[in-house]
Amino acid sequence: MRTIGIDLGKTVFHLVGVNQRGEVVVRKKCSRTQLLRFTSNLRECLIGMEACGGSHFLGRALREQGHDVRLMPAQYVKPYVKTNKNDYIDAEAIAEAVTRPSMRFVPIKTDDQLDLQSLHRVRERWVVRRTAVINQIRGLLLERGITMRKGREHLQASLPLVLEDADNKLSGALRILLTQLQWEMQYLNEQIEESNKLIVRIAGELEACKRLLAILGIGPLIATATIAAIGNGAAFKKGRGFAAWLGVVPGEHSTGGKQKLTGTSRRGNKYLRKLFIQGAHSVLLQRTKQSSGLSMWLADLVSRKRKQVATVALANKMARMAWAVLFKGEAYRPPLLPQTVAA
Numbered sequence: 001m002r003t004i005g006i007d008l009g010k011t012v013f014h015l016v017g018v019n020q021r022g023e024v025v026v027r028k029k030c031s032r033t034q035l036l037r038f039t040s041n042l043r044e045c046l047i048g049m050e051a052c053g054g055s056h057f058l059g060r061a062l063r064e065q066g067h068d069v070r071l072m073p074a075q076y077v078k079p080y081v082k083t084n085k086n087d088y089i090d091a092e093a094i095a096e097a098v099t100r101p102s103m104r105f106v107p108i109k110t111d112d113q114l115d116l117q118s119l120h121r122v123r124e125r126w127v128v129r130r131t132a133v134i135n136q137i138r139g140l141l142l143e144r145g146i147t148m149r150k151g152r153e154h155l156q157a158s159l160p161l162v163l164e165d166a167d168n169k170l171s172g173a174l175r176i177l178l179t180q181l182q183w184e185m186q187y188l189n190e191q192i193e194e195s196n197k198l199i200v201r202i203a204g205e206l207e208a209c210k211r212l213l214a215i216l217g218i219g220p221l222i223a224t225a226t227i228a229a230i231g232n233g234a235a236f237k238k239g240r241g242f243a244a245w246l247g248v249v250p251g252e253h254s255t256g257g258k259q260k261l262t263g264t265s266r267r268g269n270k271y272l273r274k275l276f277i278q279g280a281h282s283v284l285l286q287r288t289k290q291s292s293g294l295s296m297w298l299a300d301l302v303s304r305k306r307k308q309v310a311t312v313a314l315a316n317k318m319a320r321m322a323w324a325v326l327f328k329g330e331a332y333r334p335p336l337l338p339q340t341v342a343a
Contacts, residue, residue, distance in 0.1 A: 001026060003046045003098065005017075005090075007088075007094060012029060014088055015030065016092045032058070048070050048094045051072060051073055060108060072104070072106065105235070113228050116225070133181055137155065144174070208227055209227060217282055229272050233327040246315075247265050250263065276319055287299065292336050
């Protein structure tokens, strides 16, 4: 047995082992403990799994046993499924896909990366929940003919005045309900603020994050999210690969020797792409205050492209800078005009 494909589940795992000729020699259904016990008694094998929940933990455990473990995106494994779907067929497809020279693999995340990723996911859930509470408060008040200015700050400042106003004809039951929603909003504000403080502290402690913070438009939130997602960036050969994975490059649908570029691909990590777009938007608002080379590049870009296109283009540039800083381990050097460098 040279190669093993494992179809992961929450409690049950399906394993298929193939020999050097690609023939299936083992089919096994087991729990996580039984799986690790079985692989511990094998000589070094190439083990493939789909990147999903629990795959990083299991990948590290199998690597500690001396195996060569590789994770793959599920969509890249699907073409190797030859017939109807079941768990053993999926495991066999994984065992075949992991041996392909052109296959793209997902780096196994460390515990520190998973901790950062968990922090960002929990914070994002609180942000989404707070937005939902704010929209519900605005909707309930609108049904009573009370409107408020857009923005969370305006709602937080106006809601206590609305609740204290005895002339707006709000019922007692609705006032109690709005008060409870106000408490929920305040609780979420506190949780988000605490997570922000923790992210800022972590960004100040990690050397890689310190280098990323020097890049335009990148703050503690983007820096820690980038580290959690790609680590040192070794999974990408070039910065363009990271930008393409981030989804800030044009899509392509070419045929017959004619190149046809479509709109932004929007592939990859949606959360990280959103953060880079927001960071690029903030830089565009302050484009005249950037370094000489970047300021001229932005001025030329804005003169030729719409604001939305320019924002995505700048996010692409920021992503390439971030990859270079992480992969090469060097400090960020702002782009300057040639005469500025000569001086």
